[in-house]
Amino acid sequence: MTLSPEADALLARSHRLGADPRNTNYAGGNTSAKGTATDPVSGADTELMWVKGSGGDLGTLTGPGLAVLRLDRLRALVDVYPGEEREDEMVAAFDYCLHGKGGAAPSIDTAMHGLVDAPHVDHLHPDAGIALACAADGEALTEECFGDRVVWVGWRRPGFQLGLDIAAAKKANPRAIGCVLGGHGITAWGETSSECEENSLRVIREAREFLSERGKPEPFGPVRDDCLPLPKDERRSRAAALAPLLRGLASTDRPQVGHFTDTAPVLDFLARAEHPRLAALGTSCPDHFLRTKVRPLVLDLPPAAPLDEVSVRLRRLHEEYRSEYAAYYDRHAADDSPAMRGADPAIVLVPGVGMFSYGKDKQTARVAGEFYLNAINVMHGAESVSRYAPIDEAEKFRIEYWELEEAKLRRMPPQKPLAARVALVTGAGSGIGKAIAHRLAAEGACVVVADLHAENAAAVAEELGGPDRATAVTVDVTDEQRIKEAFRAAVLAYGGVDLVVNNAGISISKPLLETTAEDWDLQHDIMARGSFLVSREATRVMTEQGLGGDIVYIASKNAVFAGPHNIAYSATKADQAHQVRLLAAELGEHGIRVNGVNPDGVVRGSGIFAGGWGAKRAAVYGVEESELGKFYAQRTLLKREVLPEHVAGAVFALTGGDLTHTTGLHIPVDAGVAAAFLR
Structure with missing residues (x-):
């Protein structure tokens, strides 16, 4: 131009x-x-x-x-x-x-x-x-x-x-x-x-x-002993424990993505005696309260209070916040005012821990937190030389529910199907997992790219657009502690998790007599045990959020089809397939849907096939490894090669909003293998 x-x-x-x-x-x-x-x-x-x-x-x-x-x-x-x-x-x-x-x-x-x-x-x-x-x-x-x-x-x-x-x-x-x-x-x-x-x-x-x-040196007043910041590790652990509950509360009216901030200015503000008074006054600059609402929700318990007690108190404060916000709307709304956009807080302040901010996507949530930090700086400056005196409530309402602001919102493009959803994909550093991560991100989700190989995970997260769109975590799915750390990173990055894809895996292809106990254990540790551990941790987060969720297993045609020289891999896939049915039956009461995808013959772009599985399967079938994809295609009803993107499409079909009443289902993505038809 x-x-x-x-x-x-x-x-x-x-x-x-x-x-x-x-x-x-x-x-x-x-x-x-x-x-x-x-x-x-x-x-x-x-x-x-x-x-x-x-x-x-x-x-x-x-x-x-x-x-x-x-x-x-x-x-x-x-x-x-x-x-x-x-x-x-x-x-x-x-x-x-x-x-x-x-x-x-x-x-x-x-x-x-x-x-x-x-x-x-x-x-x-x-x-x-x-x-x-x-x-x-x-x-x-x-x-x-x-x-x-x-x-x-x-x-x-x-x-x-x-x-x-x-x-x-x-x-x-x-x-x-x-x-x-x-x-x-x-x-x-x-x-x-x-x-x-x-x-x-x-x-x-x-x-x-x-x-x-x-300005005077302590405009926010003296430090309160009951609001001192927790040590960093304790602070982050407490934040991770609170994040799913808070995100669920902040999403009462509409789904929200979260952001956590524990910078020094935030912690200092929350440690000071005047923070309850100043927070109650709300922000002032029009740009601030359009992003943060007129005031935040502030927890009034000590940082180390028992989590059960904190949970009960936060739920009560949230009810009060919603009632007060509705009353604020009713006090000032005219006949031609836009409808109330939601009564949940955009900012939640937890003394000793930090600030949680919320928005329709990660960028909006992050920017809301940045704006409240601006408001803290403004209050600090005003209180240092005078008294913080924001514009009155009626004027704030005129800005927040200004028809011109409403028109700006109407001009925004419609949200994508997975907007405000947070997905965690295991084995997402390559192959099918990478394709799934790309598809979910393209449909609006924030994606936690989990992989054993840190450099692969980081590369995919960067491809997806960086921290506002994706974050990388290094995880060994056989290690309970590493899985907990991965979910902790997810909830600190985005507030919670809504969609988990169990994709991590390896393939050991040997005849029965050549399959060692170590082969069997390794295959089952990664895929059967690993999927169980990931699903268990996902369920902890999802039930605490109270927003439902999706768990998807990338199983295999081999879960139902009996082929030679494949005992460890196929038995593990059968285990995963039954986990889908078992968890669908158990988790439905929480609104958590559990489904599976059964691919076959995904050669091109597959990390498993490139790691030696392809050569072994080619030897079993008596074809050149370079021709394996074509060989698989020719044995299908559709005579089409299956690619990672096709598996990703099935994951989106299960989670993108149209199959809201489907759970316990396995979708074949194999171009048609009659012997693997589900019965």
Whole structure:
């Protein structure tokens, strides 16, 4: 995409500003540049504005993320502005100011940029700036900090009127380089892109220095002995124990993915005497509480309290939270308000342990936690020089249930079938397991790639998109402790587990008289015992979550078909096949479905076949190893070769939502082997 020099400079400035979390939060703020371009119709020079569009992130902004508007038309909207009571109508009017096709939808902050008389404008949400904006005497503190170089603009919901307010403040204060927006953030401007960036950074730097020099040392109060952080290993163990329960509670209205944070600022905040009071006040900046809800749920028990006692208390606090949130909605909802989106907390704070955050996917959950950390920083700054005073509840509701925010949600693409589900796949570093991991991730799941070989697991997790999409764990499925550690890693990464695929395995192909007891034990340890151990640990997590779940066994045609020279492998597969039936019968009352897939002849891409099994099976059948896949295909009814992707498709068919009433089933994926038909 060819851009103007102004737009290129704007993108570069945006990337620099967005790369530093001290400047603005994820997807927070917007930047703009004004310039001229040739009108393709008239051939005349036309004044344009390039501005970050709705929903983008400064740090990763690209050309298509910019809205391009004609300044003459944008400024003409002042003459038809119907007033604050109807200012939401102005967002639709921005569409009539667009220049050409493509680009992003203009955001609610477009007026702020277009109406301010400056070629370049930055609107940012730095913690230091919001601390002043949310201090009880923020206006006086702003003057003390900046003098007449930065002016105060009182709280107003983002929109056209706020743009007029900022424009008027700049006009009335010609020496000003920016302003602090009460309860919101900062805006700065400049004659050039570099000057604008320098002014933004200067406002942030001076606010940070002011808070540091002027602020008192312990704004959150003294440390509470009953809230001290647990040692790291104990803290993580306690977090892993609580995570499935908390995720289940946070998913009462709709499924959520979790994220856990135990950074020093979070633990220090929760260890201090004032954390209950401040947490109850909620967040303030609109970007914050849109992600975190108006306030978090806070556990009020000591970090080392018995887990049974903690579980009972969390369930009670969750009931109270839901009731209070519904009452908050009822207090402020009007006839035309959007429906309540859910009453579960997005942030749960556990003193001595850390913060759990939730969202529709891992990125949303992680960012919610980052936003609450921003809120902690804001509270720290405001309390250090004054008193934290967020905008009132009614204004928070107006933002949270703003029709423009609802419209933004409606524009989002529909969720994928496995969205908000967490899958753990064993043997996922290669072959069938790798194909399953790829398919589940493609359908929206977060995937825990479990494999004996760490480098293989890490490579697959990276292929799937990294930590927000997949995480790698090294696990030997014969080792109970390693399996527990794998599930602990899963619940700390994503909050819990919903879908487990028992795929790890080896194949030992020998005649009966050549099969040793060691061969038999190894085959059974990995697949029969390993599947049992993985399923048992999965069930612990799933029952604690209370969200149901899926367990899928990758068995084999050999589970029902008797062939020569294969006693250890086939007997183990028969064991797995019956585990499916046994567990389906036992776990149905918990909403956990247990099914199996019976592949055959998966040669290409298979780690088992590449590890020597293929050569042995080729010898049994008297064909070249390179021809084994074709040989298997020709003995099937469909005469088609089975690939790892076909097995992955069967796993998705069982777990993707259409077979909601199916459990205890085995699906053959063998291109048709009559001798293996299920009876």
